Amino acid sequence: MGKIFGLTGSIASGKSTVSNYLKELNVPIVDADVIAKEVVEIGQPAFKKIVEAFGSEILLESGEINRPFLGSIIFNNKEKRLQLNEIVHPEVRREMKEQADRYIKQGEPLVILDIPLLYEGNSIELVEKVIVVTVSEENQLKRLMNRNGLSKEDALLRIASQIPVKEKAARADYVINNNGDFEDTKIQVKDLLNKIIS
Numbered sequence: 001m002g003k004i005f006g007l008t009g010s011i012a013s014g015k016s017t018v019s020n021y022l023k024e025l026n027v028p029i030v031d032a033d034v035i036a037k038e039v040v041e042i043g044q045p046a047f048k049k050i051v052e053a054f055g056s057e058i059l060l061e062s063g064e065i066n067r068p069f070l071g072s073i074i075f076n077n078k079e080k081r082l083q084l085n086e087i088v089h090p091e092v093r094r095e096m097k098e099q100a101d102r103y104i105k106q107g108e109p110l111v112i113l114d115i116p117l118l119y120e121g122n123s124i125e126l127v128e129k130v131i132v133v134t135v136s137e138e139n140q141l142k143r144l145m146n147r148n149g150l151s152k153e154d155a156l157l158r159i160a161s162q163i164p165v166k167e168k169a170a171r172a173d174y175v176i177n178n179n180g181d182f183e184d185t186k187i188q189v190k191d192l193l194n195k196i197i198s
């Protein structure tokens with residue numbers, strides 16, 4: 001029977017970098033961020049609930065959700081963040097489970113669920129073991145500011161909206177240290193994969 005493992009970290013710690021390497025190594029990935037975008041598209045049940053909860057001012061002229069604007073609301077307000085999570089997360093979990101089960105039925109030996117909020121939400125029950133991609137606070141802040149063009153204050157707010165990556169690493173079954181260069185991380189990913197599926 002194939003294994004279902006979780007991959008997590010904190011914002012800009014390097015989950016996508018690691019999951020891209022895993023994809024190159026032919027490991028099927030189920031990506032929570034991608035599914036979280038699909039379940040809030042126009043016409044989906046979560047879309048309607050979000051507009052009811054947050055008002056039509058969160059919509060673009062095209063009728064789609066203005067994601068940066070909704071982000072500016074929920075990353076500044078814990079109550080609103082939890083409200084959004086309550087709408088979106090159950091849909092994301094259901095879809096992730098379906099996709100993972102499908103891969104296992106196809107005979108895959110390992111499926112990775114890439115879930116940024118694995119420890120914050122109720123996703124732990126979906127996976128057997130957890131891989132955490134860790135990074136120093138300094139590198140995390142630097143990479144987040146660079147990637148998203150955020151000010152230091154906004155980047156720190158986003159980092160503070162998640163459990164610190166150090167705490168996640170302490171709870172993990174496997175840790176990938178993403179403080180080195182890309183090649184260094186790639187080597188760790190290959191070694192880990194050999195360990196898991198051998």
Ligand SMILES: CC(C)(COP(=O)(O)OP(=O)(O)OC[C@H]1O[C@@H](n2cnc3c(N)ncnc32)[C@H](O)[C@@H]1O)[C@@H](O)C(=O)NCCC(=O)NCCS
Nearest residue numbers: 011032033036067068070071074081085088092116117161
């Ligand atoms: C707030 C939204 C609209 C912002 O969209 P945007 O396109 O700017 O960002 P994106 O979705 O790519 O998320 C980027 C990162 O932000 C972090 N993040 C997103 N949502 C949350 C949240 N509710 N709480 C804490 N961190 C979050 C994650 O690390 C994620 O990888 C969007 O993130 C959202 O709908 N969030 C709620 C759903 C969710 O929790 N998604 C995360 C995985 S399930």
Ligand SMILES: Nc1ncnc2c1ncn2[C@@H]1O[C@H](COP(=O)(O)OP(=O)(O)OP(=O)(O)O)[C@@H](O)[C@H]1O
Nearest residue numbers: 011012013014015016017116143147178180181182
């Ligand atoms: N080892 C590394 N050296 C230098 N830059 C890196 C390294 N790993 C990742 N980065 C860069 O840091 C940024 C964050 O990495 P990545 O997108 O993989 O993180 P993430 O954990 O998936 O983030 P999020 O949760 O926000 O989606 C990206 O711009 C990426 O190119």
